[in-house]
Structures are given as C-alpha cells and as structure tokens.
Amino acid sequence: MSMSFAKALAPLSQRIPRVVREHEVLRVTSWMPGDDPSAIARRAVAEVLKWAQRRAGGQLPAEAWDGRSFEFFSGGRNSSAVRLQAGTSDIWAIRADDPDKTVPERVWTTEVVLGLLPGEPAKFGARLLVSTPEVNLPIEPHTPGFVQQVAAKCRLMAGSQAILSTASEFIDGDDPEALIDHLLDPGRVLPTFVLTLPDVASADTPLIDPKSLARAVLGLAHVVVAHPATSWQLTERFGRRLSVFGGAARVYLPGFDDGADPYRHRLILMGELASAEGLARAMRWLRDTAAQESVRRTRLGSDVLTFAAIRSAALELYQTSLREGAASESKQLSAAQAQIIALQSQIEALRSEQDYYVTEYQKERERAEVAEAQAQASAYRIQTISDQLKSVGGNPDQGIVLPTQWSDLDDWCDRQFAGRLVLTPRARRGVRKPEFEAVQTAAYCLLWLATNGRDQRINGGGSLSNIPVMNGIQNAPCGADTYEFDWNGRRFSADWHIKNGGNVRDPVRCLRIYYCFDEQTQQIVVSDLPAHRRTGAT
Incomplete structure (x- = not known):
C-alpha cells in the first residue's frame, strides 16, 4: 500500500524545525540637500542612533556615539554598526533586530545606510525586513519612526521631489x-x-x-x-x-x-x-x-546597499590591512572567518531578493493571463450579443452620439467600442490637443472602423482597399508608411490608415488614423491619430 511523503513524515513533523524565511517589507531611498553633506550625515546618524537606543533594551556603547563600528547584544535586541572609510568616501550602516512583541518567532530587522561620496549630497537609505516561519504574513507596512525624525531634522528628497x-x-x-x-x-x-x-x-x-x-x-x-x-x-x-x-x-x-x-x-x-x-x-x-x-522599483547594490555588503567590504579592507601589516595568522584567520560570515549574509540577501522577483513575476504572469482570458471572453460575449441583436433587425450602434470635443474622444471610444476597437497610449496622446479641428469627422471614422471595417475583417465581404468611409475620406493600406509598434506586450504593424484625399499636409486639415487588426483579440488597434506621421517615405 502506497503512502504519501506527508503521511510518512507526519510522526516526525513536531521534531522538524519550521523554516524561517526573511521577507523584505519596504525600502526607502533618498538624498539630503545642503551645503555641508558631512554635517548633515552626522545629524542623520545621531537621529538613527536615538531611535536604535530606545529599542536596544540597554545602553549603546560609546563607539556608537562616536560614529564608529560597534556590536551590541541584548537578548535578541541586537544592534551592529559598520563605518567604512575608503579614500574620500565615507559610509555608515547599522542593522538592528527587534523581536515581535506579540507573534512568537517573528523578528523585525531594520537596516540603515548613510553615505558620503565626493561631490555629491549625502545619501540615506533604509530597509525593513521580517524573519518568520509564518506562511502568510498578515502585516500592514509602516515606515519606521526614525525616517520621520531624519526628514524633520535633515530634509529628505526622493528623485526631484521632497519627502x-x-x-x-x-x-x-x-x-x-x-x-x-x-x-x-x-x-x-x-x-x-x-x-x-x-x-x-x-x-x-x-x-x-x-x-x-x-x-x-x-x-x-x-x-x-x-x-x-x-x-x-x-x-x-x-x-x-x-x-x-x-x-x-x-x-x-x-x-x-x-x-x-x-x-x-x-x-x-x-x-x-x-x-x-x-x-x-x-x-x-x-x-x-x-x-x-x-x-x-529599486535594486540592491545600486539603489540600496545592504548592511551585509558594507560589512563584507569593511572586513575585506581590514583583512588587507592585516596582511600588509604582517599581523599574526590567528588574527588573519579570524578576519577571514568574519568575512565569510558576512559574504554568506550577503548571498542570502541576494537570494531573498531573487526569490521575491520570481514570485512577483509569477503573480504578474498569472494576472496577465487571467486578464487576457477575461478580455477575450468579454469580446466574444459582446460580439455574440451584437450578432443576436442584428439577427432580429436591431442595431446595437443606433443612437450613438459623436463627441464634440477632443477631450471626450478617448472616453467615448472606451464606452462605445469595448472589445471592438482600442486606442493605444500614443493614440490617446494624439487626441489631447491636436491641430486637426474636425473632431466629429475623426469620431465618425472610428465608428466606421469599429463597425463596418471590423465586420468585414471578421466576416469577409470584399476588399477594404481604397474604399470610401465618408465624403472625401477613404480607407487604404499604408504602403511605404507602414510601421511597427508595441501594444499590450506584443508587436504589431500599422499597415492600414484612414485618410482624407489629396496631398494635404496642413495639420489643421490633414486626417490620418493608423491602425491594424488584431486576429487574437478580434479588435481594431488604433496606433496613432489624427495627424500625418513623419516617416522615411514622407
């Protein structure tokens, strides 16, 4: 009789330790403006140490307040800091652990890095992590309190915006x-x-x-x-x-x-x-x-430095100084062992980040697949209902009112042509404030594309080449003006366009609607409008 692994191991499950994983909760990356970056960085270090002192469960050593490396152990509320000075660069980092007050085996870890690089403002970064055996992590993220202290005392900037x-x-x-x-x-x-x-x-x-x-x-x-x-x-x-x-x-x-x-x-x-x-x-x-x-949106090693990476670099510099100073083998061995431990922590941090991105990729892929399936099912449903209505003499598009302003056009398309015609982001930008004045003419052409043009694509019924859409406007292949574009993660060719007659180049009077037909979703995909595109042919 066969038995599953789970049943076979059930008697031992109580003896097997639960796997504890480290999860990264959030990252803060910023810079601090000011004429004296060194003084600003020292002020920020002091604010972080005040916060660490309140959580330490004891008095931090004097080295902490002097801005030097230190280690402090206090019943799980451990704190370690590293000062790395190389040439004109100066980096200070701290890692503080704090066991959760209500959930057993859950430990919060905070890492803070402050950096001074030549000719640049002081950099400030923080990471909040949690180690826990819990499979699901029911937490509500909140920025650590010291970030508010630093923002109030030193000012923080993210990109070009103040925090x-x-x-x-x-x-x-x-x-x-x-x-x-x-x-x-x-x-x-x-x-x-x-x-x-x-x-x-x-x-x-x-x-x-x-x-x-x-x-x-x-x-x-x-x-x-x-x-x-x-x-x-x-x-x-x-x-x-x-x-x-x-x-x-x-x-x-x-x-x-x-x-x-x-x-x-x-x-x-x-x-x-x-x-x-x-x-x-x-x-x-x-x-x-x-x-x-x-x-x-941030990357370890570039946007954010980990405490393990900084400690590893500091230990490497220390080990080099021991070799150059002919230190004893025991001292060099001790430094090498410490560096190995730091490298292992660094590898674990990178592995954790890799696992996070793999998990996020799988989630996004599943969401995309579900969304695409739902979109196709909705389009099929819309087409089925439209066909049924037409079979009994109805017209699903009867009574459509054309918009009178360009600002209403994209919303109008979304409401009226869902599952039949879609505007790409470039097309939506094109209808914001175009020079072409006849908005209702463009709207009628889109209506024609979503109805007659699309129906002929699906059901056949003659060539679409150079056929009239309305007086003075026709549907035609792009020819040499064909171009490729990306939409919804796929590559398409805009090989058709609706255009008004004559060699018109005046943007006030020239109309062009570039599009293609997507066989997969059975939609007209409008790539650009209403202006004439500049291409190699023109």
Whole structure:
C-alpha cells in the first residue's frame, strides 16, 4: 500500500524545525540637500542612533556615539554598526533586530545606510525586513519612526521631489498646474496617492485620513489632497478616465503621462470607501502598494546597499590591512572567518531578493493571463450579443452620439467600442490637443472602423482597399508608411490608415488614423491619430 511523503513524515513533523524565511517589507531611498553633506550625515546618524537606543533594551556603547563600528547584544535586541572609510568616501550602516512583541518567532530587522561620496549630497537609505516561519504574513507596512525624525531634522528628497511627513493640499486659489506638474514630473520616483473630497457641501476632508496615511507611507509615496477645483483641473487635463474626484482616491505611479493606461494607475471609487471595512481595506491596500513598489522599483547594490555588503567590504579592507601589516595568522584567520560570515549574509540577501522577483513575476504572469482570458471572453460575449441583436433587425450602434470635443474622444471610444476597437497610449496622446479641428469627422471614422471595417475583417465581404468611409475620406493600406509598434506586450504593424484625399499636409486639415487588426483579440488597434506621421517615405 502506497503512502504519501506527508503521511510518512507526519510522526516526525513536531521534531522538524519550521523554516524561517526573511521577507523584505519596504525600502526607502533618498538624498539630503545642503551645503555641508558631512554635517548633515552626522545629524542623520545621531537621529538613527536615538531611535536604535530606545529599542536596544540597554545602553549603546560609546563607539556608537562616536560614529564608529560597534556590536551590541541584548537578548535578541541586537544592534551592529559598520563605518567604512575608503579614500574620500565615507559610509555608515547599522542593522538592528527587534523581536515581535506579540507573534512568537517573528523578528523585525531594520537596516540603515548613510553615505558620503565626493561631490555629491549625502545619501540615506533604509530597509525593513521580517524573519518568520509564518506562511502568510498578515502585516500592514509602516515606515519606521526614525525616517520621520531624519526628514524633520535633515530634509529628505526622493528623485526631484521632497519627502514630506504630511499630506500636500491643493485647494481653491492654488496654482492649478502645480499638481499636474507634480504628476508629470519625470523626476518623480515615488507613487502619488491623490485623495479627493466627497461631493457634499460640508465636506472639508477626504474619507481616507490623509495624516495617518502620510505617516505610514513616508518615504514610500506622496500623499495629496485635491479639492474640487484641482480635481476639475485634472479632469480637464487628462480626461475622466485618468482623473479622480468626488471622494474617490487614485494611485498615480511614476512615469504617468497623458497616454497612460488607466488600469495601471488604480482608482478607488467612493463607493468602496462607504463603510468602515471599506476604508480599512483601502488604507491597507495603499500601504501595501507603497511598500511593494518601493521594493519593486529599486535594486540592491545600486539603489540600496545592504548592511551585509558594507560589512563584507569593511572586513575585506581590514583583512588587507592585516596582511600588509604582517599581523599574526590567528588574527588573519579570524578576519577571514568574519568575512565569510558576512559574504554568506550577503548571498542570502541576494537570494531573498531573487526569490521575491520570481514570485512577483509569477503573480504578474498569472494576472496577465487571467486578464487576457477575461478580455477575450468579454469580446466574444459582446460580439455574440451584437450578432443576436442584428439577427432580429436591431442595431446595437443606433443612437450613438459623436463627441464634440477632443477631450471626450478617448472616453467615448472606451464606452462605445469595448472589445471592438482600442486606442493605444500614443493614440490617446494624439487626441489631447491636436491641430486637426474636425473632431466629429475623426469620431465618425472610428465608428466606421469599429463597425463596418471590423465586420468585414471578421466576416469577409470584399476588399477594404481604397474604399470610401465618408465624403472625401477613404480607407487604404499604408504602403511605404507602414510601421511597427508595441501594444499590450506584443508587436504589431500599422499597415492600414484612414485618410482624407489629396496631398494635404496642413495639420489643421490633414486626417490620418493608423491602425491594424488584431486576429487574437478580434479588435481594431488604433496606433496613432489624427495627424500625418513623419516617416522615411514622407
């Protein structure tokens, strides 16, 4: 009779120690402005040591306050610091352990690195890790308290933006472009959480508490409160699909622009915040997002230095000095053993990071596969319903009203042509403020593509080459103007376009809609509009 491994090992399970894994919770990477980087770094070290002292369970040694390397052991609340000076570079790092007060075997570890490099401002970095045998880790990430101390005493910058411990408010009368400039800033490296006020006359604060959220994600994300006038400016600038208003909240990730995918910059609707449970769930998700993005967007060894790597480098320098000073073999052996231990810790940190990225890749791949399957199923369902309606003499597109403003065009396409026609980010940017004036002409051409043009692609019924779409406008192959583009992780060729007649190059009168047909999703993919593209042929 066969027996599974699990059953065979069941009697021994109590004797087998549980596997303890180290998980990285969050990373803070920043720099500190000022004319005297050395003095600023010393001030920051002092703030970190004050924080470490409160958690140490004892008095830190004098070496700590002198800015030198030290080790302090106190019943699991251990602290170690390394000072690495090489040439004109000066790096100080500390690693502090703190057993969880309520969960057995869970240990929190904080690493902080401060660096001085010649000709550069002082660098500040921190990592929060947790070692635990728990399979699931039900925690709500929160930036360690010393980050707020350092931000208050020394100022911290992430990219081109200041790290603030309070939410920024954009109210009536403020520069309406300030928030837009912030979101579009290419130097913004942190997510921005925009909270808005409910559409109630008495509402003066968002549903999500901006103060507690700003403290929790300090150094991980920016928190902004947008009052109604600012929300309106966002809608005017980016359209409803990329805006946020009426008590909702939105996450604007770094790299956001006019053509961004709205689903990447998640919107939390007011309805999701209507209950205490919904508010708690949203707050937890925002904190998780900030922490996960901080790990996902930074790299160990470049953006963030680990304590193990710095200790290993310091031990290597020490070992070299021992050899050059003809130290005894016992001293050299002791230094070599310490360096081996440091290298093992460094390897473990890199292995942990690799495991994290592999896990994240698998999650993203599964989400992408599910999303693609759902999109295809939805498109098939839409097509089936449309065919059934047509078979009984109905017209699913009857009564469609063409938009009169370019700012409404992309939303209109999303609502009317879901599963049939899609605009790429470049196409969405093209309709922000084009010179071509006849918005309803372009809209009618898109309607033709989503209906007649697509139906002929799917069902056949004659050539689509050089056939009229409306008076003076025809559908034709791109010919020498064909070009390749990427969309949704795949490569396509824009080999067809809708164009108005004659050799028109005036952007006010010239219309071009470049597109292709995606056999896999059965959609028209519009790559660019409404201007004529500059190509090798033109």
